[in-house]
Amino acid sequence: xxxxxxxxxxxxxxxxxxxxCASCATVATGGVQTISLQSTPDGADCILVRDGERLARAxxxxxxxxxxxxxxxxxxCTKAGFEEGRTVIAAEREPAAAFNVPISVLAIGPAVDLAxxxxxxxxSLIRVSLSPEGSTPQSPxxxxxxxxxxxxxxxxxLSGRFDGSYSGNYVSRxxxxxxxxxxxxxxxxxxxxxxxxxxxxSSACPFPGDVNxxxxxxxxxxxxxxxxxxxxxxxxxxxxxxxxxNGDLRLVLQPVGRVTLTRAQATAN
Amino acid sequence: MIRRRxxxxxxxxxxxxxxxxxxxxxPGNKDATYHQKLQRVxxxxxxxxxxxxxxxxxxxxxPQELQQSLAAAWRPFxxxxxxxxxxxxxxxxxxxxxxxxxxxxxxxxxxxxxxxNKAGGLVSIIDGYMLETAIFDVATRKTVWTGTVEFRxxxxxxxxxxxxxxxxxxxxxxxxxFADGLTSQLKTDGLL
Numbered sequence: 489x490x491x492x493x494x495x496x497x498x499x500x501x502x503x504x505x506x507x508x509c510a511s512c513a514t515v516a517t518g519g520v521q522t523i524s525l526q527s528t529p530d531g532a533d534c535i536l537v538r539d540g541e542r543l544a545r546a547x548x549x550x551x552x553x554x555x556x557x558x559x560x561x562x563x564x565c566t567k568a569g570f571e572e573g574r575t576v577i578a579a580e581r582e583p584a585a586a587f588n589v590p591i592s593v594l595a596i597g598p599a600v601d602l603a604x605x606x607x608x609x610x611x612s613l614i615r616v617s618l619s620p621e622g623s624t625p626q627s628p629x630x631x632x633x634x635x636x637x638x639x640x641x642x643x644x645x646l647s648g649r650f651d652g653s654y655s656g657n658y659v660s661r662x663x664x665x666x667x668x669x670x671x672x673x674x675x676x677x678x679x680x681x682x683x684x685x686x687x688x689x690s691s692a693c694p695f696p697g698d699v700n701x702x703x704x705x706x707x708x709x710x711x712x713x714x715x716x717x718x719x720x721x722x723x724x725x726x727x728x729x730x731x732x733x734n735g736d737l738r739l740v741l742q743p744v745g746r747v748t749l750t751r752a753q754a755t756a757n
Numbered sequence: 758m759i760r761r762r763x764x765x766x767x768x769x770x771x772x773x774x775x776x777x778x779x780x781x782x783x784p785g786n787k788d789a790t791y792h793q794k795l796q797r798v799x800x801x802x803x804x805x806x807x808x809x810x811x812x813x814x815x816x817x818x819x820p821q822e823l824q825q826s827l828a829a830a831w832r833p834f835x836x837x838x839x840x841x842x843x844x845x846x847x848x849x850x851x852x853x854x855x856x857x858x859x860x861x862x863x864x865x866x867x868x869x870x871x872x873x874n875k876a877g878g879l880v881s882i883i884d885g886y887m888l889e890t891a892i893f894d895v896a897t898r899k900t901v902w903t904g905t906v907e908f909r910x911x912x913x914x915x916x917x918x919x920x921x922x923x924x925x926x927x928x929x930x931x932x933x934x935f936a937d938g939l940t941s942q943l944k945t946d947g948l949l
Contacts, residue, residue, distance in 0.1 A: 672803075694893060696850040719867065721900060
């Protein structure tokens with residue numbers, strides 16, 4: 489039979505276990521990640537930078553271990569006789585973070601994972617191609633020599649295949665149910681030669697944020713969307729990845745959120 | 758830098774007074790370095806929350822009502838005013854930019870619904886909402902003032918916001934209360 493002290497101890501233990509287990513992605517995957525770094529040709533000196541902080545430096549081929557985060561990592565590779573190769577790798581949502589959902593009533597698990605960045609993961613393989621000096625046209629400068637995602641056969645050259653105007657709405661939902669403070673965003677994107685630029689206009693701020701998305705020949709997209717989320721027009725830059733599906737651009741925002749941008753029909757003159 | 762003030766005192770006082778006031782004013786937050794008065798203002802309205810049903814939307818003050826009330830309240834101060842209703846506009850950024858180019862405002866006052874309270878069970882109704890106003894200096898693109906006006910629990914305030922079966926009805930009293938409240942806040946903070 490439980491006395492009062494035992495009952496209190498049991499309750500405290502249960503709470504602690506719940507807190508620990510609620511941070512599923514952190515527990516299951518840890519706060520760091522190892523990434524294989526490859527380049528064509530081998531022997532490139534690569535630097536990984538996130539938010540101005542240098543995370544790692546290695547000569548390819550190499551494996552580097554970096555901390556997880558929702559923010560993108562800029563990879564810059566150099567080699568004598570070759571032009572600089574660059575890419576930005578965006579974080580994807582960690583599958584283990586999904587297990588937070590059933591016990592997220594305490595909001596502790598998601599909070600721990602967000603704080604540690606463990607709810608996000610980077611691609612396990614980064615490949616960067618460097619062109620021999622003088623082999624690429626001077627203008628326009630193109631990041632087409634970079635393969636940002638893991639698929640070994642993916643041709644990542646930018647393409648005009650998906651050029652056009654895209655638009656869609658994204659609603660940032662209120663945290664508390666029963667009361668609303670939803671912010672509605674209109675996202676407009678114009679893609680030319682695989683490079684998309686546009687605006688994200690919120691109901692809270694009259695000055696829109698910038699949208700920059702790159703779409704490769706396979707329809708894979710990555711980039712950044714600046715959501716001006718409040719009346720102070722504070723920048724809220726979100727990494728995004730996605731792909732073209734049935735002509736529309738489906739994007740996943742980090743750390744959470746999805747938006748579909750519908751391609752406008754071309755109008756005849 | 759936007760100054761943060763205590764925002765609990767007013768609503769708390771109202772609650773303690775027995776919810777006799779249907780409208781609660783919260784002290785504004787002003788950029789202490791901004792010393793200009795409102796002169797030529799583009800008012801942008803975002804009054805409909807994307808989560809609202811048509812019946813819920815019927816209780817919210819209408820853009821035309823706000824336009825009339827603001828024009829009347831600000832006329833004594835010599836303010837030139839243009840009001841832009843952005844709800845349902847397909848390209849908000851372009852419409853706003855066009856209005857800025859055409860009207861050349863010195864300030865933009867963005868009024869949006871910042872919160873609404875739902876009540877009821879199966880068919881939830883709106884039982885109060887809050888409008889937030891943010892004023893931006895066009896030249897610097899900075900927020901120079903924010904303030905909120907809350908329409909408190911309708912059930913306690915004694916003012917009906919919708920007609921029979923949830924039909925729309927006039928909200929001129931709410932519009933006047935909002936304009937008077939906003940004007941009072943802006944005068945207190947030296948913007949009028």
